[in-house]
Amino acid sequence: MIPLEKKHLDRIRELVHSYSGIILERVATRNVDKKIHHQMKHFGVEKPADYILILEKFEHNSKVMDELIAELTVSESYFFRNPVQFEYILEVLLPEFYQRSNWQIPLRVWSAGCSRGEEAYSLAMTLQHFQNKHPAARFTINAGDINAKNLAAAREAVYGKRSLREKLAVFEEKFGFEIGKRDEKGECAVSDEIKSLVDLQKLNLKNIRGLNCLAGSDIIFCRNVLIYFDEQLRKQLAEKFYQCLNPGGVVFLGESECYSGVSVPFELVNYKKVYAYKKPMESHK
Ligand SMILES: C[S@@+](CC[C@H](N)C(=O)[O-])C[C@H]1O[C@@H](n2cnc3c(N)ncnc32)[C@H](O)[C@@H]1O
DSSP states (O other): OOOOHHHHHHHHHHHHHHHHHHHHHHHHHHHHHHHHHHHHHTTTTOHHHHHHHHTTTTTTOOOOHHHHHHHHHHOOOOOTSSHHHHHIIIIIIIHHHHTTTTTOSSSEEEEEEEETTOOOOOOHHHHHHHHOOOOOOOOOEEEEEEHHHHHHHHOOEEEEEHHHHHHHHHHHHTTTTTTTETTTTTTEEOOOOHHHEEEEOOOTTTTGGGGGGGTTTEEOOSSSSSGGSSSHHHHHHHHHHHHHHHEEEEOOTTTTTTSSSOOOOEEEETTTTTEEEEEETTOOO
């Protein structure tokens, strides 16, 4: 394998950033050359310059770019990651929301950057549990990711040990039901009932206008995704999420992420030292 010339690698970096907002160095440090060559071979392209010409057309056809991003990014996720956030939703956010709306309006939830679906199905279990106790509580859950392979895995919804970990079992015990059946290898297939609660679709967070599908949300999960992006996109997303949330709606970020220097007036929620960002009730924007 001939190493990629710097000018080609730089151009590919630029294109990945311009399409997805992803800063390549933050997600893929190993075997980048090898992975790009693998993609070139997969699409029957010999010269890096020709491959770049195809990538440059991402606005018309993003298939080649999507596959490159899927190859380059590692998408770590697991059920009930940062469990206190789910506790807060269950103990505080849901009772407040349904009381405020007099049980008349469905709660709208988004998992943006949902990876292979672990986050969205954790939310589905949480809401299902609440609904088992309060049958009048209605809700919708949407989930999206830029990576088509992740979305396919989320649709299949069969998970191994890395995704399951011990937190899932803790919540299963608390909720009194299992997410699905385990087989003898320890893999777990999410039940059709839980799968049916989540609507999966392709989502590109770099395409700010395309995020209008989040409008009217009460909960937005965008966890462990902002770390891939530059400051400008993070700020744009904070503003867009603020716009898309209903008053009283909340954004949840990853443990090591925060909104600093954003221009929108989120209220900081501090629940057991876990932070979330709330759109004030009196806001109209
Ligand atoms: C580390 S995973 C986080 C998954 C999950 N939110 C969690 O916290 O466990 C990051 C996910 O963000 C997705 N992602 C990266 N850039 C994206 C973009 N521009 N639009 C949508 N999703 C993106 C990746 O494909 C990956 O699945």
